Amino acid sequence: MISQLSKSLTSSLCRNKNYLNEFDNLIIYYDRGQSQVTKILCSVFSTVFPDKTIKFKEKVSPENYKLFQAADVVYTFELIARKIEQNKMSNSEKRFFKSNRDFKKNYFRVVKSKKI
Template identity: 30%
Template structure:
């Protein structure tokens, strides 16, 4: 029996029912109080110090429809944050940056439309859109957070059932590989916006099959770390497109500079920044 299962067997699920977290409206959840471990804390089984609360923000890019030239991949990204690491000053910085660019401080940046100059960004020039993108990348660079992404080929996984099965296998294998890390936490909270029911079902089934987690519905504009997950999806997609199919004209226009092609600018700058934040193998 795994340590978490043994702990639940000893204490019962009601032991955890009174645990709560304070929700910071723009910065994610913060523990309201020190969470007591009870009579049989996890370190009694593992011999390792107990950590408190861990957050995972999940976003996706793509759809579950058939392969199409404009939508060849499906991306799943997780951003991971130890709630004891204070990132409030970085959150304040990004909110100030949004206000300085005449956007609400709780604006949810969507990097795909930002690059393509769509939706709320259609009135913005290239330099303004680039500055918002760089602001997000700088936020990732400065925050003590990590991430993991998977990119799935819809050409190879040619129906939704095969795609969901592949995602379930990959996510389950990753959790098992990192189980020793996850089992140390008293509380794991997963945030997803329920944007696609397939991902909602996968998150609930796969995570709870391996760990004891709490899943919360998130409004993207309320959590800057959820917007980081959106950024990670976009960067993983761009990396795969460079490798397999090539960038679109709007992507080349957005990232190219007088001294470097879009591909070189991404590889030498943006990808390197995110690579330093990679969690797992």
């Protein structure tokens, strides 16, 4: 899953590289909550943008950063979709989303349609 996430992020950044190169600095709004994700972000951004200054917004307060909240939701839904594929949803996730079909229809489809 880690290599798939790295490849997906690299691909997305490369597709949007011209746009992102218009900025002097790139700021990553991530609270460094998961060490593997932090390593992936540092590695991929440094590789794709070797001449850019990459900054982490250290003390991210979700209530103050709507983009951070949106990214958190997208990441969470992607993770749940993977759990469904691997049949590893927790009991609380099963209760909340009711069924795999309901999750995909009512939540994941909406988020996926907004994907860049």
